[in-house]
Amino acid sequence: MTPYAFAAGALLAALFGPWSAAGVLVLPFLPGKIRAPFALGLALVIARCLLPGDPWAESIGKRVLLSGELRSGVLHSTRGPIFLHTYPLVADGRVRVRGVVARPPGPRLPGGFDRRTWLRGLGIQAELRDVQVLEQRPFPRGLRDRVRGNLLRGLTPEAAGLARALTLGERTALGDDEDAFRKAGLAHALALSGLHVGILTGFFLLAALPLGRLRFLAALALLLGYLALVGPTPSLFRAALMAAVWLLARSAGLVDVPLPALLVLALGLHLALAPYSIWNLSFQLSYLAVLGIALILPLLPQRPRWRAWLWGSLGITLAAQAATLPLVLDRFHYLPLASPLANLLLLPLVGLLVPLGFLKAALPLLADFLAAPFNLVAEVLLRGTRFFARAPGLHWGSLDVSGYSLYYLSLTPLLLAAYRHLRPRTALGMAAAAVLAAAATADRVRPDVWFLDVGQGDAALVRLPGNVEILVDAGHDWNARPLARALAALGVDDLDLAIGTHPDADHTGGLPELLGLVPVGTLVLGPPKPGDALDSRIRAAARARGVPLVTAWRGRILRVAGAELRFLHPPPAATGDDNDRSLVFLLEYRGRRLLFTGDAPASNARFWPPLHVDVIKIAHHGAVNGTSETLLRRYRPRLAWIGVGKNAFGHPDRRVLNLLSTWKVRVLRADRDGSVRLPLR
Numbered sequence: 001m002t003p004y005a006f007a008a009g010a011l012l013a014a015l016f017g018p019w020s021a022a023g024v025l026v027l028p029f030l031p032g033k034i035r036a037p038f039a040l041g042l043a044l045v046i047a048r049c050l051l052p053g054d055p056w057a058e059s060i061g062k063r064v065l066l067s068g069e070l071r072s073g074v075l076h077s078t079r080g081p082i083f084l085h086t087y088p089l090v091a092d093g094r095v096r097v098r099g100v101v102a103r104p105p106g107p108r109l110p111g112g113f114d115r116r117t118w119l120r121g122l123g124i125q126a127e128l129r130d131v132q133v134l135e136q137r138p139f140p141r142g143l144r145d146r147v148r149g150n151l152l153r154g155l156t157p158e159a160a161g162l163a164r165a166l167t168l169g170e171r172t173a174l175g176d177d178e179d180a181f182r183k184a185g186l187a188h189a190l191a192l193s194g195l196h197v198g199i200l201t202g203f204f205l206l207a208a209l210p211l212g213r214l215r216f217l218a219a220l221a222l223l224l225g226y227l228a229l230v231g232p233t234p235s236l237f238r239a240a241l242m243a244a245v246w247l248l249a250r251s252a253g254l255v256d257v258p259l260p261a262l263l264v265l266a267l268g269l270h271l272a273l274a275p276y277s278i279w280n281l282s283f284q285l286s287y288l289a290v291l292g293i294a295l296i297l298p299l300l301p302q303r304p305r306w307r308a309w310l311w312g313s314l315g316i317t318l319a320a321q322a323a324t325l326p327l328v329l330d331r332f333h334y335l336p337l338a339s340p341l342a343n344l345l346l347l348p349l350v351g352l353l354v355p356l357g358f359l360k361a362a363l364p365l366l367a368d369f370l371a372a373p374f375n376l377v378a379e380v381l382l383r384g385t386r387f388f389a390r391a392p393g394l395h396w397g398s399l400d401v402s403g404y405s406l407y408y409l410s411l412t413p414l415l416l417a418a419y420r421h422l423r424p425r426t427a428l429g430m431a432a433a434a435v436l437a438a439a440a441t442a443d444r445v446r447p448d449v450w451f452l453d454v455g456q457g458d459a460a461l462v463r464l465p466g467n468v469e470i471l472v473d474a475g476h477d478w479n480a481r482p483l484a485r486a487l488a489a490l491g492v493d494d495l496d497l498a499i500g501t502h503p504d505a506d507h508t509g510g511l512p513e514l515l516g517l518v519p520v521g522t523l524v525l526g527p528p529k530p531g532d533a534l535d536s537r538i539r540a541a542a543r544a545r546g547v548p549l550v551t552a553w554r555g556r557i558l559r560v561a562g563a564e565l566r567f568l569h570p571p572p573a574a575t576g577d578d579n580d581r582s583l584v585f586l587l588e589y590r591g592r593r594l595l596f597t598g599d600a601p602a603s604n605a606r607f608w609p610p611l612h613v614d615v616i617k618i619a620h621h622g623a624v625n626g627t628s629e630t631l632l633r634r635y636r637p638r639l640a641w642i643g644v645g646k647n648a649f650g651h652p653d654r655r656v657l658n659l660l661s662t663w664k665v666r667v668l669r670a671d672r673d674g675s676v677r678l679p680l681r
Contacts, residue, residue: 092138150367333485465561
């Protein structure tokens with residue numbers, strides 16, 4: 001029980017940081033055998049959390065001059081690591097830079113990239129913005145460059161990218177094929193982890209048999225060298241820690257080292273050395289996957305050999321997927337259904353390429369000879385991966401704590417039954433109860449409206465019961481893909497309605513591409529504007545995708561899923577500029593009313609029927625001509641949303657904000673509040 005208690009203390013401290021010191025209160029109630037290792041794990045991680053402090057706390061918002069080594073966007077300065085927020089990334093090397101220190105932001109959209117958590121998982125607490133590179137020198141050519149040269153010699157471009165990913169962890173070299181591996185359920189094959197460590201140490205131990213027990217220590221030295229060469233990624237560090245414990249045990253004459261004990265001991269040591277890693281997605285996936293494998297291995301048949309291989313391959317894949325499923329769905333919103341078959345057929349090819357890559361990289365005399373077989377196997381693997389990447393998958397939205405809890409509550413009794421700690425009938429009943437609870441609460445967040453942060457632009461999603469979704473505007477053209485990911489995170493597989501208020505780049509610039517990324521039932525636009533390039537492009541994209549087009553104007557009413565969309569503007573024979581032609585409509589659902597105004601000037605409000613509303617989408621990002629005393633008097637909103645980002649127009653105008661304050665309207669803004677969810681109940 002000692003390694004389990006040590007890992008439990010370390011895990012508690014890593015999750016709660018210095019506040020976990022309260023864990024000492026439970027020590028008197030713990031059994032005597034586990035009290036000391038629990039306290040040790042707790043103390044080591046708390047001390048590690050407190051040691052570095054925050055080197056940037058006093059520099060937030062200040063311009064600083066820094067120098068040091070830059071690797072993959074992270075500047076390792078004498079004050080501590082800091083991320084350089086530049087696009088594209090500055091090339092690796094020794095640099096001297098000037099910039100403004102800031103805290104990393106969280107995600108702007110649901111399911112969006114969370115730079116704050118990503119950097120937190122790397123132990124980085126600040127980023128440098130408005131970067132000026134004053135001096136830059138590339139690193140001198142070193143061992144990694146020579147190894148890469150041996151590895152790539154004689155390889156085709158595609159095989160070279162795969163070799164760099166599988167041997168050195170340089171996944172960006174794969175280009176679009178990196179996404180294909182993810183869609184095929186083979187992304188874990190690209191992570192430097194147990195497969196690489198096992199092959200490297202296994203081959204060496206076989207070759208070094210004459211050394212006796214010393215070969216275990218020599219293998220450990222080789223492993224540490226590989227770790228220094230490619231860098232300590234969380235999954236590789238986890239595998240190296242487990243291998244190191246096993247090698248040390250074997251060198252001391254211990255034969256049986258259980259996998260669960262290896263895993264929890266590695267977890268405790270990993271957190272003691274780098275407690276921030278617990279927030280790293282690769283760390284979480286790696287430990288959960290190996291936990292699933294450790295739990296399922298004793299249940300798999302050991303003979304005959306063909307059955308052991310078949311069930312072993314499938315069982316290990318399914319166990320790793322089962323353990324990581326909620327995390328994968330929460331972060332990637334997609335699960336490839338053909339993944340078990342893809343792993344069964346293609347993982348053996350990865351098992352061939354990894355040792356071939358090691359031999360090519362380490363033995364220059366064999367580099368040319370091994371190029372042909374590597375190219376052949378790589379081509380088969382890439383073709384197979386692209387084939388399985390086209391297979392259907394399961395789409396899912398983000399999960400909350402209850403989603404994780406219900407999933408593992410349904411899995412735990414089945415596992416207990418497999419180990420004969422629970423009767424099968426009882427286990428099935430408990431699992432079914434958790435599944436039914438999940439199904440009963442699946443739609444509890446609806447109905448609602450999401451005002452989405454697309455910067456200086458507009459986009460909103462209305463979700464109604466029965467999985468009915470309405471998108472209003474889609475921001476700029478560069479917002480299309482992030483918006484598609486946000487919709488996926490919110491559980492949106494397709495849109496029943498997409499409404500483009502008017503052909504302005506910051507409202508409907510993302511619509512043409514979005515129509516190709518997310519299926520749309522019906523597209524609603526205002527009267528066509530001859531000669532407008534964006535309007536023509538949106539309509540052409542709808543025709544190309546077979547999306548029915550509905551034209552709306554004043555007096556038109558659409559009813560969907562118990563909601564009514566009453567269009568107030570523009571008149572059928574609309575004239576004027578784009579803003580004056582904006583669709584303005586009132587969405588009403590069970591007594592709740594929202595007024596969507598596009599960029600329509602407030603002077604038109606005198607033509608709209610007065611009606612109290614709960615929420616108003618402020619027109620034209622808070623420009624002075626979009627909001628007036630008359631508008632607020634006629635509609636008396638309680639809450640206002642302003643889709644505004646960094647801009648040169650002075651939006652939102654101070655006079656508009658003062659007017660809203662006078663009318664006691666609560667204001668939410670994209671630049672300040674990010675994406676906002678409002679319930680429609």
